[in-house]
Amino acid sequence: MPLLSVKKLTKNFDGLCANSNINMEINEGELVGLIGPNGAGKTTLFNMLTGVYVPSEGSIEFTKDDKPIKLNGIKPYKITALGLARTFQNIRLFKDMTVLENVLIAMNKDVDYGVITALLRLPKYYKSEIAMKKKAMELLTIFHLEDKCEELACNLPYGEQRRLEIARAMAAKPKLLFLDEPAAGMNPQETAELTELIRFIRDEFHISILLIEHDMSLVMNLCERIYVLDYGKIIASGVPEEIKSNKRVIEAYLGEEV
Numbered sequence: 001m002p003l004l005s006v007k008k009l010t011k012n013f014d015g016l017c018a019n020s021n022i023n024m025e026i027n028e029g030e031l032v033g034l035i036g037p038n039g040a041g042k043t044t045l046f047n048m049l050t051g052v053y054v055p056s057e058g059s060i061e062f063t064k065d066d067k068p069i070k071l072n073g074i075k076p077y078k079i080t081a082l083g084l085a086r087t088f089q090n091i092r093l094f095k096d097m098t099v100l101e102n103v104l105i106a107m108n109k110d111v112d113y114g115v116i117t118a119l120l121r122l123p124k125y126y127k128s129e130i131a132m133k134k135k136a137m138e139l140l141t142i143f144h145l146e147d148k149c150e151e152l153a154c155n156l157p158y159g160e161q162r163r164l165e166i167a168r169a170m171a172a173k174p175k176l177l178f179l180d181e182p183a184a185g186m187n188p189q190e191t192a193e194l195t196e197l198i199r200f201i202r203d204e205f206h207i208s209i210l211l212i213e214h215d216m217s218l219v220m221n222l223c224e225r226i227y228v229l230d231y232g233k234i235i236a237s238g239v240p241e242e243i244k245s246n247k248r249v250i251e252a253y254l255g256e257e258v
């Protein structure tokens with residue numbers, strides 16, 4: 001059973017069909033790319049998969065404990081709790097909080113004490129807080145941000161803000177991670193490092209990743225399978241070599257063989 005199964009998914013906005021009849025599968029441990037020209041409907045698809053938009057038609061099923069769960073109409077926070085996390089095209093960090101606080105806040109579903117324990121500052125409260133801080137620092141170390149843990153998120157350079165957003169998404173312990181243009185605004189050196197980092201977190205945490213990206217060096221180096229959207233429809237899917245030489249994809253998006 002695939003981890004995520006999307007069937008005939010459609011989203012209409014007042015006469016505009018942003019996604020039409022999308023069929024997509026993501027298997028456990030897979031690294032999948034979603035590419036296509038500006039306005040093709042990539043973010044709209046992400047927004048349906050993460051509960052931001054309710055689909056007009058079609059179904060989204062996520063497999064948890066070997067059972068399919070229908071995600072249509074489920075609120076974003078519940079979808080996150082089921083094991084799907086995301087980052088955004090426009091970085092959405094808590095900019096006036098520290099780097100560490102940004103990660104800790106995403107861990108609040110792991111809090112294992114009640115209100116009384118917190119108010120009275122009972123020993124369990126301190127034990128739990130110390131354990132969460134340790135886990136948050138471990139994550140920050142993976143993302144090479146441990147030395148910046150006390151800095152305000154807004155003071156980080158752009159590339160580090162993008163890494164922090166992924167670290168925060170990982171704090172929710174997802175099984176499936178959606179990355180919306182993770183390399184946007186990065187220079188080639190940062191993009192190459194990010195490519196390795198994404199591969200590492202997939203391997204280390206045994207998760208699946210679906211990413212939207214316009215940087216073809218990252219997509220072709222990293223993704224095992226790619227879906228191509230154009231005018232709201234999937235026009236091709238396959239391994240990078242197939243996509244690179246697909247005539248329709250070259251015409252609609254790549255321009256020439258990459």
Ligand SMILES: Nc1ncnc2c1ncn2[C@@H]1O[C@H](COP(=O)(O)OP(=O)(O)OP(=O)(O)O)[C@@H](O)[C@H]1O
Nearest residue numbers: 013016018036037038039040041042043044045089
């Ligand atoms: N909330 C909305 N209301 C109306 N139209 C929308 C809405 N969200 C997206 N659209 C439209 O749907 C189409 C697809 O947009 P979408 O942002 O999904 O494309 P995209 O492939 O992510 O583009 P880009 O690569 O530029 O981010 C566009 O024509 C856009 O204007």
